Amino acid sequence: LRVRSLPSLSGLRIWCFCELWCRPAATALIRPLCLFYFKKNLLVLLGIRATCSEIILKQEVLKDGFHRDLLIRVKFGEGIEDLQTCRVLIRQYIPTGLFVDPYELASLREKNITEAVMVSENFNIEAPDYLSKESEVLIYARQDPQCTDCFQAFLPVHYRYHRPHCNDEETFIVVNNPDLLMYCDQEFPVLKCWTQSEMTAPCALNSQDICQWNNMKYKSVYKNVTLLVPVGLTIHTSLVCSVTLLVTVLCSALILVAVFTYGHFSL
Structure with a gap:
């Protein structure tokens, strides 16, 4: 045998x-x-x-206008008894229609508001939508004080300039769901149940140590987040250019009149 x-x-x-x-x-x-x-x-x-209860992820956008806040909430089931020994990392991909200001992130980190860092290099926050590339941000999530089994992450995002359209006055920006990474000091059944792959990343925001993170499978409340961005119409190009030129000439003339009227010149 x-x-x-x-x-x-x-x-x-x-x-x-x-x-x-x-x-x-x-x-x-x-x-x-x-x-x-x-x-x-x-x-x-x-x-x-x-013991493999579902991991629920909810992604939503707060505020109105061209400056928004992306809020990500993660809820674990009963498969993990002590979440204090675990860390959660969100890998968020920012589409071309949005941008994240790295200087703003640095300021928020100093104020201990969020723990997010840009991964993408050669990032231009001034580039319009059609000249920009998708970027990547790592967000170290924090435990939600109102939920013992929950983590949350916060990221400010901003709209880029978009090309004028022929007919539509709005365009869409789709923010896909992020990658959910998890690292625990001890083994839990949920890690064996929902781990899809592994990747290396810093263990903490200001740490030089590298950890092996588990890329977790989860159930999303929303398939993705869709944002509406107002854009100009190409039929208004002539009108906008004419009005802009007229206002520029008038303002320049007023400045010259004020200078020669109230200015004191000595030869």
């Missing part, structure tokens, strides 16, 4: 593979042993799955 364990998807060894190298008369004794081994490990697997 040769007994070999094969790993399952979660890393738990549950399968009993029996290779019979003896006479057929011994088969009746070996089969019950294999069946017992299989049932025992199957119950262990089902016990772990029973």
Whole structure:
């Protein structure tokens, strides 16, 4: 008899593979042993799955106008007994229609309002939508004081300038759901249940240590967040240019009149 364990998807060894190298008369004794081994490990697997409650992520945008706040809330179920030993990292991708001001993030970090840092390099906050690229931000989430099993992350975002349209006075910006990364000092069943992959990132915002984070699978309340941005119409180009030129000439003339009337010149 040769007994070999094969790993399952979660890393738990549950399968009993029996290779019979003896006479057929011994088969009746070996089969019950294999069946017992299989049932025992199957119950262990089902016990772990029973503790795998869903991870719920909710992403919403606060405020009105061209300057918004992106708020991300994460709620864990009962699979983790002590969240104090865990850290949550949000990897948010910012679409081309939005931008995050790195100087604003630095100011917010100094005031201990948020723990977010830009990952993308050569980032231009002045570029219009059609000349910009998608950017990436890492946000170290904090535990929600009003919810023992919840984390939340905050990120200010701003609209970029968009091209005028022919007919529509509004355009759409789609903010996709982020990647949810988790690192715990000890093992929890939820890590084995919902881990999709792993990635390396700093253990904390101001830390030089590198941790192996688990990219977690979650259930999102909303598929994504859609923002409406007002844009100009191309049919108004001539009118806007004419009015702008007229106002510029009038203001320049008024400035010159004021200078020559009230200015004191000495030759």
